[in-house]
Amino acid sequence: MGERKAGVSGPDSGRSEATGIAVVGYGNAGRQHVDALAGAAGAYAAAVVETDPTAASRARGAGLTVRALDEVLADDAVRALALCLPPGARTDVARAAVAAGKHLLLEKPPARTAEELAGLLSLADDGEVLAAVMFQHRFALPEPLRAIEPERFAGAVASLTVSRARSDAHYRQAGWRSDPRHALGGVTAHLGVHYLDLACQLLGTPRAVTPLSRTDAAPGIDTQLCGHIAFESGAQLSVAITSRSVARAEQLTVLGADAWLEVRSGAVTGEIDGRPIEGRTRPASVLRTEVYQEFSGAVAGRTTLGLAALSRSRGVVEALDGLLSGHAPAARTAGAAR
Template sequence: MRPGVAVVGYGNAGRQHLDALGDRSYAVVEQDPRAAARARAAGLPVRELDDVLADDAIQALALCLPPGVRAGIAAKAVAAGKHLLLEKPPARTPEELAALLSLADAGGVLAAVMFQHRFALPGELRSADAARFAGAVASLTVSRARPDAHYQTSGWRSDPRDALGGVTAHLGVHYLDLACQLLGTPRAVTPLSRTDAVPGIDTQVCGHIAFESGAQLSVAVTSRSPARFEQLTVLGADTWLEVRSGAVTGEIDGRPITRAASPASRLRTEVYQELFSAMAGRADLDLAALRRSHGVVKALDGLLNPLEVGR
């Protein structure tokens, strides 16, 4: 029997998950009447949350909801024995992430996250080995154009309690996560400048992150430029790497590495493939594992909530 998945939330992220699932999708949970109507018009079965939680054919929930409203639903899902796949950003604080992981462990369920860009890395860079880039200097630049009105008039996106933040939390976060996969756990996070569309919802952030590995990362994320640009450059003592718009080039121990960019839709499918393989007991949950998100959540928390995070 193929695993059934309920996608909770039929916004942009929810539709992306459904595309990645293809014929594996089983149900949509959506409380907003307009979004539910759009799902039904697309031929999708729309069901109540309690209904899918009680359905043994539903083995996993994909939580495509704003960060501020996920925790309660995640707890209900785990209590019902459902595996979890969280949309990014996976948690508002390191403490919330730790609580989610403890909850999943206690419930005996898998916890994954939709950081699909991890699957763009070549195989030799997928292991969590920060020693490879110990002492490296790195830079991250992400530009995704959005007018301020996108954050001022788009419902939950204008509320920092639900959204967590703006461009950094929802668009820059993918490459910030890649940096943490390569460089390890942040030791100190220093925000340098910030512009908000509304209080708590950033449209531009610059900062610096020092890692426990000794690596140093400069960060610039903006929605205030017309350019679409995503680049992470890492320069180590005997290795270097550039990820630009999904394409990877570099050199490891004198050996060149290259990997062409893959469509984001294909990478999202790879996230689900790894989750399904783990659900079937064929392999461990690895690259998509939520536990690999400690670094990026700490980085986000330091950049966006500087008064609440110790340095």
Template structure:
């Protein structure tokens, strides 16, 4: 499956590496108007094309949108109109409402839509298809600390503009484990931001909040870029089950049965996302774990934590 990688920044390079590690797919084109990014792609031996040229190439079956969140919607619509499948970098949209519009268009256009939430593929098989009521009434905690100087979010460009970036540490670093919480706990019904500190207007560097899920499960959230510690931990404690995901490693117990999974490199997990998309595009298996529709709950949480608009 040929893929056009749209945007060759940090995320775009990660996608290109994942495609290099996926036998079922390859980089058919890199699309980036920035001369420096285009030169870097050529230096890596990748073909650089304009968007229209990539969309006209029948070998391009899918577009990987590695643009900032605020720059994706129009390109996604053009891809769907051209009948191309989509894989969106996280966070996949600026809001749950924007995500819903995109899902409606991809369904109407009969194209596949996935998202690069690769940590879903770190969950052991017993945890991948849990019914939302499995952790009914559970209490959960999420802590993510990834050091970034405030200047990282104040630099010129999209990272300092909430219209393009959506947010800071929560939307771009905490979002992976927030998504994992949704895979285990289901859909939120209320989100309460409790405390926040911004590195730039509308760009959070530290955030605490609370999420209530339809199952009755409750999640306490703490995300920061202002600590030197590197921590990624999600703990879910239910009546007869518990799960902890810590730095990619999974341990837990479901009704007395142990579950576990070793931490695996992010690049390997990204390749698994592409492998699932390629199999789905070939009609060999459904797009399941990487499906964009499964991101709706985490987008609702971001709406609530960042803008107080959960629904």
């Protein structure tokens, strides 16, 4: 049999019952989204929206249909848009999508500030559409940890270490990666953010964020960062993220009075109330497909939006903003989404 191209389904694939999703942007993230959609039972890549000629040609070479944004917004067969654009270039597209009644899935990081995130959530709510985010590592958490209350780790001490080698030239190259208005930041916003999000899923929302040291490849584009986060739950997290080491490491350790957890390179071990917690490492591509299966199921009304919900991102957005810009977390009322 011939190899099936990424994102292309066969004639008997049941597309009439699947959720058509247009992927906006066909860079590294866009290609990952298309690959994830190829494995999702309830969704398919209906089109790619790409204005760069080279990227558009690459998409066509992969067997994908390239269309203009206004075309997919007017197409009833397209139920949702996956926004794989730089963080600083999403708001206008998101507004247009919601105005057209399209559901949204945002690539990480989902917003630059808590205010921007609140605006996106309000926009989706007013437009009665779903809003999700591609934080696929949430799906690596075993079931007992997916809805755990942050108070479970009240007073815990925790550490986060992420090392992913990247040259300074990677961040200085022409384009959006070297512009903090579009990129938001460097290694912390684009590589460290996944485990920072896991920390917030487990420990809750930040009460205080303190950046301690930082090295930049270009103004506003960090390649190494250390900081500290105090959570409303009473947990304390030390943060070290770097692209300046040859080592590849991703590790989150949480040590509570009667519970502990370690997430290392996707594998989860720990103990809560004397019960062992374990989860094996699964490829990021598989986890991305699980995000799409939850999202497409919610769009079709078969399931509800849970782990992938954009509303669960307030903690990580505030943590990022505090570490990168020094902004204090916003005051919140009791019971606010974590």
